[in-house]
Amino acid sequence: MALEKTWRWFGENDSITLAQLKQMGVEGVVTALHHIPNGEVWTIDEIQKVKNKIEKAGMRWSVVESLPVSEGIKTHSNDRPRLIANYQQSIRNLGACGINTICYNFMPVLDWARTDLQYKLPNGAESMYFDYPTFVAFDVFILKRPGAEQDYPAPILKKAKVIIQSMTDEEAEKLVNNIIIATQQFIDGVVDSSSLDPKKEFLSYIDVYKNIDREKLREHLKAFLDEVVPVAEEVGVRMAIHPDDPPFSLLGLPRIMSQMEDYEWLLNAQESESNGITFCVGSLSALKQNKLLEIIDKTGDRIHFVHLRNTEVLEDGSFYESGHLTGSQDMVNILEALLKEQKRRKFSGRKDFLMPFRPDHGLKLLSDFKGNFNPGYPLIGRLKGLAEIEGIMKGLEA
Template structure:
């Protein structure tokens, strides 16, 4: 028997300009959504979960994955009332399970969620893509944020490139970089002023990778039993970008990180969101080998392709192009599903702004309808071709 991936789309709720009807027309059958209106750290009320689920189902779709139930910063630093916040998280797990929602995506990135400096980078074909420009991030760190000791974390070449950008950039360009870093991108739960960001950075003064990895372990030690009792599968999303940024440690970036997470707690309910775009930014991540090694712990899949260069820049390429060997990735996923005898929810991620969407105001960069529809069509086509060819 062939087990195809469950095709889903992310939906930001009733205010999302991409409607549930649009998503239904794309060919997707499921929705990935979250209650972004609930303040970070609070328990998600049962009635609000039920209301969102009913809205999705009334459109002929199913709520397959929660993305995300955010982890409060006090839990990551184990400070203040972190224990109370963990109890809130447990109750949210119970409430979601009671409504038949059994997959939760989350991340453990300190302070900042996913980060890009350009949200509408022009591609040769006229479409626009999200772009991470290393010299712009470095310039922000060195010359705008002026983080103490930051110059020791960059090479002379990186500092020179950042200085050149900073000295020649317009006020609008510098504002664009600062806003895109501090205000938060779609799915991020918090935005910051410059002063708030500096204060938040200070809370990690004594927390490096070792300490953050230990805090993640302690968090999972507490919530995994609740997930097991309620049949919920937790799926941690990798860091984006998958390396330290602004002196903040990142602990979910490599195959070694995945191995550590499983060694710390080998419950099947402790698993991964396998995001090919995030892991694919690192040349030392062998995506196919990672799926093969950790396949039984993969509970959710993001398929997108990033293209990187030697200077540390990367952008969102077409779903079947870039540095991600997408056809080989899909083939390995199909093999894992066949072994596990399940279908795993998948969503195309970070589509290009293109066609009619070029003329519309963009509320959620990377989440316009047409670019993701293109990505979904390409992924569905690749999956169908692999099955037809008898690869799995």
């Protein structure tokens, strides 16, 4: 039995319609209530409206991506009790509506980072690129985060200086927009295009973490799990944490969901099956030492959601998104391991054996250049990935 084919849909403002998803053979929709502000309750009425639209189009709402974890929960602000209570109620309401998988993350301030959103590949397609020296140039010389230069080795700082010296003001502003706004605002980022001074506002969020290191952030995640996992378990919902993207520290901020050690800690922190992971090949593969087949082997029974895409990782820690099959990871072996885990679950009698996957970020191809899509979410590039992955699954099943 193949993994469930899903697609991330950004609601009524998405230029890709539910009717089109049905035509493409999508079985489940991955979406969120994007119109509800972070920290507020998702009511049954609002959840049901979206669920009814999806079901009317002939699909099901498979996964919530995401129910955002507010910064106040991550930092333990004074408003935390209210935010936790609202999060718990949203879980209860989703469970009452029969939506049982929630993807979330615990990344501080910055959800995901790329420096170039229009990286040209040799065949003319466009990808997204994280150039490590360019990101350092942004952090040290454009954002001017206090003490930033102490976080990077001398060779990288040297490259960053060369980059910033040749960068025009227009290029610097574009880099600021790519990192702070363009990749964040459609996924409930902390700064959006309405900000009069995005760098200053961004720095103010970073400053809140000056006394929160890796261990302290882990404590905050543990407290979050202790309060929401029992609620999720009670109403039959599975929480699936997304790994850090990229899976290493940025901007001096701690990252606590990047490698096997982090997953071992997470699964021990709350042993309930409702405490699980989103297995994201693209994010995890950006750290060379991550062995993805080992992660599947050791966490398989807690993988509740799967993101599939590939990356090409470079020597200096930079990487670019290389499509779904081509790249540093062997997607055939990864899919085989996931299918075996799903089969094992089914034969063990688990009712929640089905593992939904979605083709993650796609290359911009063909008519994608004429469309208006969120960064990383074109139509044709993701459809190509969906078809490729489905073909591999059919072959493995045969």
